[in-house]
Amino acid sequence: MKVPRVIRACVDAAIRMRKGRGGSASAARNAAFPNVARLCDGTSARVVAVQGDGKAARRLAAMGVAPGAVIVKKRSEPMRGPVILEKGATRFAIGYGMALKVIVQPLDIKEKGLLP
Amino acid sequence: MKKVAIVGNPNVGKSLVFSRITGVGVISANYPGTTVDVRTARFDHEGAAYELIDGPGVYSLEALSHADETALAIIDNSDIIINVLDATNLERNLNLTLGLLAREKPMVVCLNFWDDTAHKGIFIHASLLEEILGVPVVTASALRGQGMHALVDALPRAAAGRPLGNPADAWATIGGIVNRVQRLSHRHHTPLEMLGDFTLHPVGGLVFACAVLAATFIIVRMAGEALVNGVCGPLFGRFYHPFILGLCGHIPWTLVRELLIGRGADPLASFGMLTTGVYIAVVLVFPYFVSFYLLFGLLEDIGYLPRLAVVLDTFFHRLGLHGYSSIPVMLGLGCKVPALLAARTLTTRREKILTVSLVLMSAPCLPQSAMIVSLGMRYGTAVVAAVFGILLALAIGVNAALNKLTKGGAPELFLEIPEYRPPSAGLMAQKLWIRIREYFGEVLPMIAAGVLVINVLDALSVIRIVSEATGRPVSFLLGLPAGIAPVLILGFLRKDVSIALLAPFGLTAAQFVVACLFMVLYTPCVASFFTLVKELGARASLMVMGTVFASALAVCALLSGIFHLARAWGMAM
Secondary structure (H helix, E strand, C coil): CCCCCHHHHHHHHHHHCCCCCCCCHHHHCCCCCCCCHHHCCCEEEEEEEECCHHHHHHHHHCCCCCEEEEEEEECEEEEEEEEEEEEEEEEEEEEEEHHHEEEEECCHHHHCCCCC | CCCEEEEECCCCCHHHHHHHHCCCCCCCCCCCCCCCCEEEEEEEEEEEEEEECCCCCCCCCCCHHHHHHHHHHHHCCCEEEEEEHHHHHHHHHHHHHHHHHHHCCCCEEEEEEEHHHHHHHHHHEEHHHHHHCCCEEEEECCCCCEEEHHHHHHHHEEEEEECCHHHHHHHHHHHHHHHHHHHEECCCCHHHHHHHCCCCHHHHHHHHHHHHHHHHHHHHHHHHHHHHHHHHHHHHHHHHHHHHHHHCCCCCCHHHHCCCCCCCCCCCCCCCCHHHHCCCCCCCCHHHHHHHHHHHHHHHCCCCCHHHHHHHHHHHHHCCCHHHHHHHHHHHHCCHHHHHHHHCCCCCCHHHHHHHHHHHHHHHCCHHHHHHHHHHHCHHHHHHHHHHHHHHHHHHHHHHHHHHHHHCCCCCCEECCCCCCCCHHHHHHHHHHHHHHHHHHHHHHHHHHHHHHHHHHHHCHHHHHHHHHHHHHHHHHHCCCHHHHHHHHHCCCCCCHHHHHHHHHCHHHHHHHHHHHHHHHHHCCHHHHHHHHHHCCCCHHHHHHHHHHHHHHHHHHHHHHHHHHHHCCCCCC
């Protein structure tokens, strides 16, 4: 689904303005690399870091989402819904808050570009 | 006797392997977390006796939920491990395999879903994998029943595992193994995969979810009604009822006769164990039960439930939960007991309590729903819709309030989304059969007991005393006839029977709505009560039940007040 760039930018700005789910602080810390929630659908990326060391990070590690792994961001559900990732043949959904902690380096940035 | 544990990632078909080897029927479905409990069964092979143990799946050897702890305990207490892998997803599955090998227990590896690898363009060199891992590797398809003999034959050859590579760098070791044993070739999208993409689409998914839920209700209703009117009703009315009346009508002792066949010829109002009891269980509830579980089993086996969980995640976040909680809630439409058990895969205590309260409040279980629909349709569709609508709204309101009032945030969803799989008719039939067997095993004795208790209490005039004691508050608070109090109280035993007991009171539509709401909510039934205590402990259970009871009382009193005022102002209610 193609959404005009302006609308996407507005939506994203609105999301960033709202508090909660700890988005902005971690995003600022890793300004050089985006989190996986910000990637365009269908972009493959290399995991740079998984922030935090709680249950979330351990669960992701058990699925192979650890620094160095290549994943594909399949889709973001609307309204900060879950983010669907693909690692190898496994497809799984992670909550938006968890997706913010997965810092990635997009691999096909020239074709698809980042968001917004 | 050697203990053999079946271990593997969630949703790789462990329960099916268990069922195929032992012949013990278990409920399996296409979503991670179907099995939360431990099942054991004995089997003999070549003169040796084994005990096979099936449990929940784990992604790693770390305990992150109650179900994980169960799985890890099974591994510790076993002599041999059968590690079941999804062959179409070798890389992720090998992570657990490496962890298990490091435990140095005798082990056999089973590459399940082997038949799917061919048309997915995956080629796995199984004997090379066996050489690398150092334990027997068997290819199988538990869904089609292939490879099970080879798997059992391999048990005596089970070799102790040894650690492979550096545990700190497990994924690199796995990458190396996968590169050596697996070749992929290009393939096209199958129609099921395209459906898979569509049902996760932000807009398409939501539309599809609404369509699925609406279709479920319509089909269950229509198929259920067709069964009631076309099969179960006529069979009961033409054959069973005259037969049982003729058989028991000659019993000279009035007390025994009335216990068995009640008074009068109306199967719903006579209140005999063999008349009303059987009528409720077989004619009014069973048809809906069959049609619901047939359809629900199809949704489970295709693999739709995890997708629904993803689509509903944003909504559940507002209730302090994540989308996975929609699976217990969906199960609760059928019966609260498996729904409460399914909450076990949730990780925090807070989300367990919130999910349990949502399961108990959001909708009645199927037998109650069937009775509410059967009786409520006399008043019209609007009345039935009001009962279900108010329940859902109340559940959402109470959960949102609980979420605000208790500390802690919404946990994050973490859910593998399995591929859609074409369901197997044989397995679906087996699953339906297990559920029907459990239904009659539990329901018939309980209904008979309920009817018996009511009759005995009536004979001892306990009912009259209770009515006198509780009649006043009931009629004052809820606006219901005083005589209804004992019926409400006995609902604890078997709620569908209690709803049937409302029939002779000649309630108005408004009273019917209030009575049904109160009956559904005021306590869980005996079976779900014990499950609840087992899962949450006595204190949290009492807290949840107290909350549900208080909100039931408040809402019913409020509604009754509103109806009273409306009547006072001359509106027809």
